[in-house]
Amino acid sequence: MIIMCMGGIMKYKVLIVVLILILLIIGIKVFLNSRKEIVVSNIKHLSFFYTRGYAMNADIRYEMDCKDGMCVVTYKPYGVEKAKKKNIDNKTIKKIEDILNKYEVSKWDGFNKNDKNVLDGDSFSMYINMIDGTSISASGYMKWPTNYRDVRDELDSLFEEIFK
Numbered sequence: 001m002i003i004m005c006m007g008g009i010m011k012y013k014v015l016i017v018v019l020i021l022i023l024l025i026i027g028i029k030v031f032l033n034s035r036k037e038i039v040v041s042n043i044k045h046l047s048f049f050y051t052r053g054y055a056m057n058a059d060i061r062y063e064m065d066c067k068d069g070m071c072v073v074t075y076k077p078y079g080v081e082k083a084k085k086k087n088i089d090n091k092t093i094k095k096i097e098d099i100l101n102k103y104e105v106s107k108w109d110g111f112n113k114n115d116k117n118v119l120d121g122d123s124f125s126m127y128i129n130m131i132d133g134t135s136i137s138a139s140g141y142m143k144w145p146t147n148y149r150d151v152r153d154e155l156d157s158l159f160e161e162i163f164k
Contacts, residue, residue, distance in 0.1 A: 038106035
């Protein structure tokens with residue numbers, strides 16, 4: 001009889017642990033799904049930097065600074081030492097925002113990963129600050145967030161077009 005009672009107590013404890021784990025998993029899912037998705041708009045400052053190898057000037061940099069309704073972009077392409085600057089119109093700003101929203105760059109916020117097993121790898125960093133104070137920050141060394149290459153390639157194409 002004592003053995004049966006102890007077996008019942010063990011089953012009861014296991015059941016409680018399982019229920020706690022289920023509630024914990026549900027809580028985590030609710031928390032992750034309830035995170036507000038950020039829509040990139042009204043950019044005050046954008047900075048995107050990445051490297052492609054180790055040669056001199058193997059870094060690529062895009063910056064956009066907006067003030068008083070005017071936006072200036074700075075572009076330093078691969079293999080070039082000096083950056084170029086240009087004013088852009090609202091249509092071009094919209095294209096940049098569309099790329100960032102299309103690939104859900106807001107989900108990159110907080111991404112900060114690196115591969116410690118690689119000594120001579122590539123890196124990236126992105127920082128976006130919007131007029132309302134919302135910001136997105138991400139960086140990595142031989143680790144990339146979801147859709148990284150798509151964002152990089154589309155920004156490359158757009159900025160090459162702007163600076164033709």
